[in-house]
Amino acid sequence: MAKRSTISVFFLLNVIVFMLPSILIAQRCDRQVYSNIWHRCTECNINVLQGCPIGYQQVTSGEGVQRCTIFLNFGPNLGRISVPGCQHLCRRTLILKECCSGFWGQDCQACPGSPSCSGRGSCSDKVTGNGTCTCQDGFKGFACELCKDANKFGSYCNETCHCVHGQCDSGLRGTGHCRPDSCHLGHQGQDCNIALPNCTSPLPCPVNAGCFKINNTDSCVCDPGYRNISNTCNAINHCIDGNHGCHSNADCFYLGPGKHNCTCASGYTGDGTVCVAIDPCQRNNGDCPSNSTVCNFLQPGESNCSCLPGFQNYTSGAGCVMIDLCENGGGCDVHANCTMIGPGVKRCDCKNGYRGNGTICYGNILQRVKELNLQGPNGLKGQLNTAIDLLTGSFVHQALAGAGPFTLFLMVDDAFANLTQEQVK
Numbered sequence: 495m496a497k498r499s500t501i502s503v504f505f506l507l508n509v510i511v512f513m514l515p516s517i518l519i520a521q522r523c524d525r526q527v528y529s530n531i532w533h534r535c536t537e538c539n540i541n542v543l544q545g546c547p548i549g550y551q552q553v554t555s556g557e558g559v560q561r562c563t564i565f566l567n568f569g570p571n572l573g574r575i576s577v578p579g580c581q582h583l584c585r586r587t588l589i590l591k592e593c594c595s596g597f598w599g600q601d602c603q604a605c606p607g608s609p610s611c612s613g614r615g616s617c618s619d620k621v622t623g624n625g626t627c628t629c630q631d632g633f634k635g636f637a638c639e640l641c642k643d644a645n646k647f648g649s650y651c652n653e654t655c656h657c658v659h660g661q662c663d664s665g666l667r668g669t670g671h672c673r674p675d676s677c678h679l680g681h682q683g684q685d686c687n688i689a690l691p692n693c694t695s696p697l698p699c700p701v702n703a704g705c706f707k708i709n710n711t712d713s714c715v716c717d718p719g720y721r722n723i724s725n726t727c728n729a730i731n732h733c734i735d736g737n738h739g740c741h742s743n744a745d746c747f748y749l750g751p752g753k754h755n756c757t758c759a760s761g762y763t764g765d766g767t768v769c770v771a772i773d774p775c776q777r778n779n780g781d782c783p784s785n786s787t788v789c790n791f792l793q794p795g796e797s798n799c800s801c802l803p804g805f806q807n808y809t810s811g812a813g814c815v816m817i818d819l820c821e822n823g824g825g826c827d828v829h830a831n832c833t834m835i836g837p838g839v840k841r842c843d844c845k846n847g848y849r850g851n852g853t854i855c856y857g858n859i860l861q862r863v864k865e866l867n868l869q870g871p872n873g874l875k876g877q878l879n880t881a882i883d884l885l886t887g888s889f890v891h892q893a894l895a896g897a898g899p900f901t902l903f904l905m906v907d908d909a910f911a912n913l914t915q916e917q918v919k
């Protein structure tokens with residue numbers, strides 16, 4: 495009876511751009527998959543009542559399509575006949591989660607660098623990726639934003655630094671000149687290429703200063719890492735003066751006069767020049783049991799778990815429990831069994847001997863007559879006792895126990911009132 499066949503599956507591309515709470519820019523390129531099935535074969539007139547399984551959209555209407563055969567039993571010894579049956583075409587739409595290229599993991603987080611891997615590497619992207627950049631030859635760094643050769647700069651890392659006796663402002667966005675205040679002892683200029691001669695007769699200079707000839711005049715010059723402020727040489731702290739080159743989400747550590755490093759702030763990962771938010775959901779679903787919960791990114795480095803639709807009562811570690819929709823009969827007919835077939839999805843099946851869609855089940859015509867006698871409308875309720883006695887006592891009883899369709903004309907008890915017992919027979 496439960497004849498099911500997948501007749502077609504096709505795809506659509508669906509691009510969704512969304513922002514998770516703060517920072518995380520995500521982009522999904524989901525695929526929509528349609529799958530069509532023919533629902534179970536039922537007598538055509540009953541199939542009007544039978545929709546599609548939950549989660550499916552009904553494509554055909556009314557009786558559906560007459561395309562199958564159903565066998566009706568007429569009770570023991572009476573054999574069976576075959577009648578044409580009807581089926582509904584039912585469609586399910588599934589969304590298959592996928593990230594657009596340049597985005598990775600469960601949350602489709604953006605790959606480091608803008609463009610992805612600074613356009614100088616390939617990102618391990620898509621839902622199954624890990625978001626790491628594999629840099630082209632000549633490039634390095636978390637987002638391939640640095641030149642492998644510290645003496646190169648420019649968007650192709652193929653230009654040689656102009657900086658001579660100092661620290662080159664290297665990298666894809668570098669200038670090729672020396673970094674501010676990076677000249678070695680006795681050198682000056684934006685490329686630290688002007689060598690200062692020693693003094694002829696050294697002056698008494700302040701601490702952290704040496705004597706050099708500038709414009710042929712003996713002068714005191716601050717040591718590397720120190721800056722002349724009102725004739726005293728003060729240690730330079732780039733973490734304070736802003737010339738640190740750290741990413742906006744990096745912490746700057748002062749490591750001594752003119753020296754510092756950049757370390758991604760807590761909740762972020764990267765090399766300090768590029769830092770991206772850590773989304774704990776990207777690894778092992780943030781330790782949320784994936785069969786009953788979903789992981790939510792809250793802020794960099796922080797996530798929590800919540801129940802998937804159809805589940806409730808989250809407990810840490812154990813996950814959530816499926817909501818039992820069959821409690822108290824689950825809205826099925828009293829002559830139906832209720833079964834949970836998945837989260838948020840129940841099924842009502844008419845019990846043996848009954849037919850219908852589960853929400854409504856009809857028994858055979860004798861059961862229906864008994865039902866009407868018990869709870870039928872005025873005029874029938876309590877008025878069918880004689881008719882029932884007659885039917886159960888007669889030879890038609892077995893035939894009427896079958897599925898039908900049958901039409902019965904019955905007399906109510908009042909109509910029998912003036913008849914003698916002989917006349918009734």
Ligand SMILES: *[C@@H]1O[C@H](CO)[C@@H](O)[C@H](O)[C@H]1NC(C)=O
Nearest residue numbers: 543544545546851852853854
């Ligand atoms: C079953 O049939 C009844 C009566 O037509 C209808 O109201 C109900 O929605 C149907 N249920 C399903 C699950 O198709």
Ligand SMILES: *[C@@H]1O[C@H](CO)[C@@H](O)[C@H](O)[C@H]1NC(C)=O
Nearest residue numbers: 617618623624625626627628
């Ligand atoms: C990330 O994925 C790439 C490519 O699949 C792989 O080579 C690399 O080892 C992975 N890195 C980590 C940290 O897992």
Ligand SMILES: *[C@@H]1O[C@H](CO)[C@@H](O)[C@H](O)[C@H]1NC(C)=O
Nearest residue numbers: 647648649650651652653654
């Ligand atoms: C660097 O490479 C780019 C692209 O290949 C090229 O156009 C440019 O001339 C190169 N520059 C140098 C200095 O080699």
Ligand SMILES: *[C@@H]1O[C@H](CO)[C@@H](O)[C@H](O)[C@H]1NC(C)=O
Nearest residue numbers: 680689690691692693705706
């Ligand atoms: C300057 O003096 C230092 C130390 O006194 C010496 O090592 C260096 O060679 C001198 N440089 C020049 C250009 O004379």
Ligand SMILES: *[C@@H]1O[C@H](CO)[C@@H](O)[C@H](O)[C@H]1NC(C)=O
Nearest residue numbers: 682707708709710711713715
């Ligand atoms: C050295 O002399 C040049 C030209 O006379 C002048 O422009 C420059 O400012 C002088 N440098 C210093 C440090 O006095």
Ligand SMILES: *[C@@H]1O[C@H](CO)[C@@H](O)[C@H](O)[C@H]1NC(C)=O
Nearest residue numbers: 700703714715716722725727
């Ligand atoms: C500091 O700058 C002043 C003014 O330019 C100059 O006179 C002095 O020699 C400098 N001192 C040091 C230690 O560089």
Ligand SMILES: *[C@@H]1O[C@H](CO)[C@@H](O)[C@H](O)[C@H]1NC(C)=O
Nearest residue numbers: 747749754755756757765766
């Ligand atoms: C930067 O310096 C701090 C303090 O010494 C240290 O803890 C950190 O590991 C350093 N970071 C890098 C990237 O070297």
Ligand SMILES: *[C@@H]1O[C@H](CO)[C@@H](O)[C@H](O)[C@H]1NC(C)=O
Nearest residue numbers: 783785786812813814815816
């Ligand atoms: C999810 O999987 C875990 C471990 O396999 C299991 O203990 C738990 O019962 C499952 N929960 C549900 C709702 O299926």
Ligand SMILES: *[C@@H]1O[C@H](CO)[C@@H](O)[C@H](O)[C@H]1NC(C)=O
Nearest residue numbers: 790792797798799800801808
């Ligand atoms: C997860 O965080 C959200 C947003 O702050 C909150 O509404 C929810 O209650 C949290 N869930 C759990 C299980 O802590």
Ligand SMILES: *[C@@H]1O[C@H](CO)[C@@H](O)[C@H](O)[C@H]1NC(C)=O
Nearest residue numbers: 806807808809815816817818
């Ligand atoms: C949720 O779990 C708690 C503790 O296990 C239990 O006492 C409570 O009855 C559960 N609630 C539901 C709605 O399942």
Ligand SMILES: *[C@@H]1O[C@H](CO)[C@@H](O)[C@H](O)[C@H]1NC(C)=O
Nearest residue numbers: 830831832843844845846847
């Ligand atoms: C309904 O449930 C009863 C008792 O669990 C079982 O005997 C019967 O086979 C079920 N009927 C159907 C149609 O699932």
Ligand SMILES: *[C@@H]1O[C@H](CO)[C@@H](O)[C@H](O)[C@H]1NC(C)=O
Nearest residue numbers: 906907908909910911912913
């Ligand atoms: C039965 O007989 C009574 C009295 O003769 C009469 O009033 C009534 O209408 C009759 N009922 C029927 C159904 O013939």
